Amino acid sequence: MEENFIDSDCPVTKALSIIGGKWKIIIICRLYGGIKRFGELKRSIPGITTKMLTQQLRELEENNVIHREVFKQVPPKVEYSLTELGLSVKTIILALYEWGSKL
DSSP states (O other), X not given: XXXXXXXXXXXXXXXXXXXXXXXXXXXXXXXXXXXXXXXHHHHHSTXXXXXXXXXXXXXXXXXXXXXXXXXXXXXXXXXXXXXXXXXXXXXXXXXXXXXXXXX
């Protein structure tokens, strides 16, 4: 495992490329509470800019962690939810929480 840890094919490296960074885990955690609209997510994450939230949501959608549903109405309505892959990250986040609480 150690030899391949920094290799781009390493599973840990792949996982971190998808959920790593300052905001993605926070966004995922907010979506564990259920479907959210953009404004709800923005209000629930102090300090995140509109531009950054948009970028992070796009990346999570591209990696099939979240689902974006657009409703054709005026004004437009967009909802975000977790996919099965996104839901499966919960055990990892709980493990990080446990580890962090011991520091």
